[in-house]
Amino acid sequence: MGADLDGFAIVVEGLVKRYxxxxxxxxxxxxxxxGEVFGFLGPNGAGKTTTIHVLATLLRPDGGRVMVAGRDVVRDPVGVRRSIGVVFQDPSLDGELTGYENLYLHGRIYGLRGGLLEERIEEMLRFVELWEHRDRLVKYYSGGMRRRLEIARALLHRPRILFLDEPTLGLDPQTRAHIWDYIRKMHREMGVTVFLTTHYMEEAEALCDRIAIIDHxxxxxxxxxxxxKRMAGNDIVYLKIRDVKPGVCGFFEDLALECRELPGGRIALKVGDAVKSLPxxxxxxxxxxxEVLEASYHRPSLNDVFLLLTGREIREEGPMDMIKAVVMSRRWRR
Amino acid sequence: MSEALDALIVMAYRQLKRFRRGRARIVSSIVNPIIWIVFFGLGWSNVFNFPMARMIFGGLDYLSFLTPGVVAMSVFTASFIGGITVIWDKQFGFLKEVLVAPAPRWATILGRIMGDSVIAVLQGLIILGLSFPVAHSLNPWGVPASILYMLILSLAFTGVGVSLALRITSMEAFQMIISFLMLPLVFLSGAFYPLKYMPDWMKIIAYVNPLTYTVDGIRYWLAGVSSFNPYLDLAVLSGLAAIALVVAAKLFSRTALD
Incomplete structure (x- = not known):
């Protein structure tokens, strides 16, 4: 391994895993x-969880090389385990213990003890706002509380790298936004490197510095x-114009990269940034x-990228980020 | 090394803590042996209430003969079933938390086995304490020595149970194996009737049955009656426990996710 690898939290080369x-x-x-937040975005069954399990030393790779925190996951799994925290996709808490006891157990297994351990537990429980619930059995926690406790636990031993496998899977939108806040706050305040997997585009976009789209x-x-998103093309502004005449595109030559007249009195303008170009x-x-009857724009989403590359939607739900602005022409005339 | 010790202690602590919370498990683990002592033991003790009957049981009344057997049985059952918690941990995900930790695997699994063993021995002691009023020939000074036998038996069979559970994925399969093995081993251990009256083929099984040596050893220390040298009993049990613990530690070290 050359010195060029030293600066990387994770280096994966030609990883193969078969079942x-x-x-x-x-x-x-x-x-x-x-210090990066790196995300694996892909549909279910794309290999995201398998990759995280290999990186977390829970599965042996069948081929390739995987270095985490400068150590080889096959040759020095214990060294890797010391540097990482993992939040699994499925719950991995002990429901028969309280929130506090779950963290205490974790700390002791990771070699923390005494006053330092107690301080850390309090700090982490306050961080995820579970300090008031510390003495409740985890089996009585809600889904969101459990996920927060898992995050607190994964950070308790101050890992350099945190793995989050679908951190908001199955949570309602409000709780999801809440978890995002914790992840951002944690990254900001502790500077931990984050590797996460998700099949929610918004999540990848909201949290990640860099994203790898994975499929099959x-x-x-x-x-x-x-x-x-640039791969999927430019933003497009659509205008609907009353009594449109052929050659209308000529008016916008200097404002758009490309202009096309569409049937139904509509024109489409390809621009760099729709929000800034629209006025x-x-x-x-x-x-x-x-006379502009309607104005709207379409901005390519990660879903469009996925669609472009695979010909499929990343998931069944429709894209949320198609924003339509309908403008009454009269207002513009005055 | 201190890291390993910490992990071992805290995993044992977890088992104890969980057990203390599981009231149902405490009650059911005690009720079953009591049923044996009361309904089986008291019943037969009236049958064996004729002058020469004590000759059959090495000079003991039947309840004093039976009690060490039932105590050993309850420790054995509790230990073997301890393996089920490993399957629970697999299903509820906690096992992953342990697998991804840097602590040596042998330490985490050994801690857990020790915690479960302490629980099994405590259960055995409760049964023993409750039996003293009805089993008249038991010697209270033999209790510390019998604790040693119970503990080693328990380490051995928790080790076997955990090893099985690590290999088996379904709760049903585990329960099937247990019910296949458990009752025959208990009947062929000399817990209910003396070894020497068994048919020869049964004796052979009894001699390779580790539970036999526990029943024998505990009976020696509590009631002064035994078929073997009590130190031989201890040696056989210790050997088995050592093997079971090494196997469990090896299996757990190699455990990956399926």
Whole structure:
């Protein structure tokens, strides 16, 4: 291993993992720098959890090399385990113990004890706002509380790298936003490197510095959310104009990268940033005496990227980020 | 090393803590042996109430003969079933928390086995305490020595139970294996009737049955009657416990997720 790998929290090269004949992870390579929030985005069964389990030393890879915190997961699993915290997709708390006892147990297994351990437990329980519930048995916790306790537990021993496997799976939208806040706060305040998996695009976009899109055990795209969305093309502004005449596109030549006239009196303008271009476009339309009946824009989402690369939707729910602005033409005329 | 010891202690502590909370488990683990002593023991003790009857049981009244057997049985059962908690941990996910920890695996599994063993011995002691008023020939000074036998028996069979549970994924399969093994082993241990009256083929099984040596050893220290040298009993049990613990530790060290 060269010195060039030292700066990386995670280095994965050609990772392969099979279950019998099924290849769950098929030659995956990526690197995560210290302090980064890196996400695996992909549909269920894409190989996300398998990858996290290999990285967390719970599964042996069938091929490739995996270094976590500078240590090889096969040759030095204990060294890796010392540097990581893991929040599994399925619950892994002891429901018959209280929240406090779960953290105490964890701390002792990780070699913490005495006053230091008590301080850390209080700090972490306050961090996830469970201090008041510390003496309740975990089996009486709600789903969101359990997830928060798991996060607190995973951070108790101050790992350098935190793995989060679908951190908000099965939680309601409010609780999900709440968990996102904790993850952001934790990353900001503790500077921990985060590797997370998710099949929620919004989650990947909201939390990750960089995202790898994974499908059928292979990474099909990697980059910042902005870079990825650019792959799916530019923003598009749609205008519906009353009594549109052919050649209307000529008015917008300098404002758009491309303009196309659509049936039904609509035109589509390809732009760099729809939100910033829209006022200028509407002003131009007024100057040229065009009556704008409707204005809307479409911004490519990570779902569009996935659609572009695989021909499928990442999940069944429709995209949430199609924002439509309908503007009454009269207001613009005055 | 102190890290390993910490992990071992805290895993034992967890088992104790969980047990203390599980009231139902405490009650059921005590009720069953009491049923044996009262309904089986008291019943037969009236049958064996004729002059020469004590000759059959090495000079003991039947309840004094039976009690060490039932105590050993209850420790044995509690230990073996301790393995079920490993399957629970698999199903409820807690096992992953232990697997991903840097603490040595042998320490975490040994701690858990020790915790479960202490619980099993406590159960045995409760049964023993409750039996003293009806079993007249028991010697209270033999209790500390019998605790040693119970503890080693328990380490051995918790080790066996945990090893089985690590290999088995379904609760049903585990329970099936247990019910297949448990009753025959109890009947062929000399807990209910003396070894020397068994048919030869049964004797052979009894001699390879580890429970036999526990019943024998505990009976020696509590009632002064035994078929073997009590130190031989101890040696056999210790050997078995050592093997079971090493196997459990090895299996757990190699455990990965399925």
């Amino acid at each position: 019998g004949r099924i290849v769950a992870v098929n030659g995956v390579s990526f690197r995560v720098g210290y 055990g292979k990474i099909i795209a990697e980059g910042t959310p902005e870079e990825l 200028g476009i509407l002003l131009r339309a007024r100057d040229k005496g065009l």
